[in-house]
Amino acid sequence: MSFLLRYKKEIKTAFKISIPIMMGYSVLGFAFGLLLVSFDYAWYLAPIMSLFIYAGALQFVAINFFNLKAGLIDIAIASWFLNLRQSFYGLSMLKRFKKSGKLKPYLIFGLTDETYALLTTIKDDEQLKKKWYYFFLCLFNQSYWVIGSTLGALVGSSIDFNTAGLEFSLTALFVVLSIEQYKSLKNKIPFLIGAVSSVIALAFVPSDKMLITAIFLSLLLLFVFRNRMEKHG
């Protein structure tokens, strides 16, 4: 209790900052939990995944991996590329996380797209003990995700309703993320490369190898068109 009192100000500010994420994570987490149990997987896999993986898109795609009985190496490679963007987030956090000591591993674990976006846009309040403020912010955000997905899984496994078509939430998520990417990139080539690689992979390899094939093909094409894309600005 005294521990919580000591960091009262950090907790309060972190909570206030985290409110927009609360909406997003609880709703999306709920959809994830619902989708997971709609394929008859155990409800407790939702909290386990949200505690130990904690990555939105990857957890949705993971359901497909389970359905396909994908091999561990394929899963590892696909997860790596799927989350490659996260490797660049840390770069802007190197300095900020420097003095966070034993909290640092968790702060790094908590660097989701949304938490990263928050941390880079908010200004640091000099009055706050920063590492604890960051820690509580990450903790709040993850708790929304864990609670949302657990509730979704529990509701989905106790109430019987027709979930046919719910899997489209994954497609919708990627459509929205693509639009956001296009807004900031304003360059069609990477999208065309993604589409062409996917169509080729769909046409020529079995569907359980489609993702890996498309990823490698697209990387190849990206480098073929590298000069053109970089000149394009």
Place this chain on the structure above:
Amino acid sequence: MVNFDILLAILVMGLVNYFTRVFPFLFFTKKELPSVLVFVERFFPATIMMILIFYSIKDIEFHLYPYGIKELVAIGTTIVLHLLLKNYLISIFLGTISYMILVQFI
């Protein structure tokens, strides 16, 4: 998949995911990136999002009736909603509802 395999897969995804997040803290102490990485960082996320759209509808049989029209309509709905309202929760939520209506009632 039996539960043990699923737990193993979750462990692998957890480790790989943490690896992608911890990577710069392990390997980049300076802020300068090699130009190849700057290029990948800038353009690869867009490419992978596009691939994931296709990946998520890969089991639709476009050569059989109704030729993937329901998927295309729902994707179109999601795009229009997102361009108009710019709120990703609304776009995902209503886009999914529109697809559920299409597959359940039509």
